[in-house]
Amino acid sequence: MPLxxxxxxxxxxxxSCEQQERPELRxxxxxxxxxxxxxxxxxxxxxxxxxxxVKVGTGIAEARQxxxxxxxxxxxxxxxxxxxxxxxxxxxxxxHVTAIKSIDEMECDLTATxxxxxxxxxxxxxxxxxxxxxxxxxxxSSIGIAPNWLLAKMATDLQKPDGLVVLDDADLPxxxxxxxxxxxxxxxxxxxxxxxxxxxxxxxxxYAATKAELRGIWGGVEGERMHALLRGETIALPVERHQTIxxxxxxxxxxxxxxxxxxxxxxxxxxxxxxxxxxxxxAGALTLHLDYYDDxxxxxxxxxxxxxxxxxxxxxxxxxxARRPAALRARAPMRVxxxxxxxxxxxxxxxxxxxxxxDEARGRLLGAMDTLNRTYGxxxxxxxxxxxxxxxxxxxxxxxxxxxxxxxxxxPRRERRVRPGPPPAPAAWSDN
Numbered sequence: 517m518p519l520x521x522x523x524x525x526x527x528x529x530x531x532s533c534e535q536q537e538r539p540e541l542r543x544x545x546x547x548x549x550x551x552x553x554x555x556x557x558x559x560x561x562x563x564x565x566x567x568x569x570v571k572v573g574t575g576i577a578e579a580r581q582x583x584x585x586x587x588x589x590x591x592x593x594x595x596x597x598x599x600x601x602x603x604x605x606x607x608x609x610x611x612h613v614t615a616i617k618s619i620d621e622m623e624c625d626l627t628a629t630x631x632x633x634x635x636x637x638x639x640x641x642x643x644x645x646x647x648x649x650x651x652x653x654x655x656x657s658s659i660g661i662a663p664n665w666l667l668a669k670m671a672t673d674l675q676k677p678d679g680l681v682v683l684d685d686a687d688l689p690x691x692x693x694x695x696x697x698x699x700x701x702x703x704x705x706x707x708x709x710x711x712x713x714x715x716x717x718x719x720x721x722x723y724a725a726t727k728a729e730l731r732g733i734w735g736g737v738e739g740e741r742m743h744a745l746l747r748g749e750t751i752a753l754p755v756e757r758h759q760t761i762x763x764x765x766x767x768x769x770x771x772x773x774x775x776x777x778x779x780x781x782x783x784x785x786x787x788x789x790x791x792x793x794x795x796x797x798x799a800g801a802l803t804l805h806l807d808y809y810d811d812x813x814x815x816x817x818x819x820x821x822x823x824x825x826x827x828x829x830x831x832x833x834x835x836x837x838a839r840r841p842a843a844l845r846a847r848a849p850m851r852v853x854x855x856x857x858x859x860x861x862x863x864x865x866x867x868x869x870x871x872x873x874x875d876e877a878r879g880r881l882l883g884a885m886d887t888l889n890r891t892y893g894x895x896x897x898x899x900x901x902x903x904x905x906x907x908x909x910x911x912x913x914x915x916x917x918x919x920x921x922x923x924x925x926x927x928p929r930r931e932r933r934v935r936p937g938p939p940p941a942p943a944a945w946s947d948n
């Protein structure tokens with residue numbers, strides 16, 4: 517099989533960005549946390565912290581037990597997104613990026629070079645050298661080269677940090693046989709249990725399974741795809757579309773009251789509605805979820821006529837809030853969230869026959885609010901239901917969801933202008 521795919525996986529990305537920004541943190545155990553509070557957990561860790569047992573999801577108390585000298589750093593999403601964009605530009609200057617898999621993973625196309633091994637390795641080394649030179653030495657990456665994305669991504673995990681691994685015909689399946697089942701992309705805890713229930717306990721047994729066997733275990737065509745991908749084949753997958761838009765927030769102690777939690781939910785909803793309009797979609801359902809102490813949780817969904825109107829969504833949120841079980845109404849949640857689902861592209865939306873003029877006027881109003889918020893900062897203009905908490909629920913980040921600071925904060929391209937400013941006057945000519 518030809519080498520078609522190059523995968524770039526940045527090592528301990530959030531922590532590496534902080535260490536690049538702050539030299540005094542380099543080489544030290546870092547834990548990146550959403551907020552500086554003892555009740556949270558690490559969302560990322562440096563390699564020095566990982567070596568002591570700290571990993572994603574480790575609670576702060578446990579992290580301090582494992583690594584007493586750990587340095588906790590509150591996440592800075594805008595910084596990480598800035599590095600992501602700069603890294604993307606550098607990689608694109610070396611080789612075409614076909615897909616951004618997450619904030620720290622990118623897929624590149626080798627087919628334009630006909631993928632000879634030497635050329636592919638040379639491109640990988642060029643990427644590493646240019647990043648070190650143009651962005652900084654802390655932003656190391658593990659690069660995998662293989663016939664498809666699954667194998668290339670698995671190759672990045674075979675040598676960390678700062679690795680470079682090629683998997684071609686001569687390496688398959690030998691380089692994979694020493695892996696655990698959970699090391700295979702697409703095999704999580706539930707799938708591992710299903711594989712073991714069917715007598716597949718090792719990588720060798722997984723590789724030896726027939727296409728029909730894997731189809732039965734996966735319960736459909738995904739099993740056949742896994743069979744093909746493990747053998748280096750490429751499979752065209754459907755283009756992913758926006759499925760949901762949501763925001764959640766762990767409430768600090770001063771917001772853990774019913775009215776404050778309700779207001780934060782409206783703040784989250786207004787942010788989600790702005791994103792909904794930005795991608796040109798309408799939502800057909802709203803889900804509210806509340807998490808309490810003692811592992812108590814509650815969620816409910818309300819179906820709607822598809823809308824992108826914040827006012828209509830506000831009414832829906834209030835209806836869901838009123839549905840809370842009586843036993844929970846006296847309790848304040850610890851974490852709140854809203855999710856817009858059943859998304860419909862604008863091209864498929866049918867205007868309301870009886871309220872089209874009203875909806876068009878609302879659309880202009882909300883569009884003006886969005887422009888003001890992008891120009892002067894999100895929360896500059898808001899509906900009163902979020903009053904008092906507009907500074908709460910700031911931009912957050914995950915590895916798989918890359919927010920847009922231009923929507924959630926100030927878009928610097930607008931230069932705090934609602935409309936573009938006048939062009940600069942031509943320079944005056946002088947003989948002096």
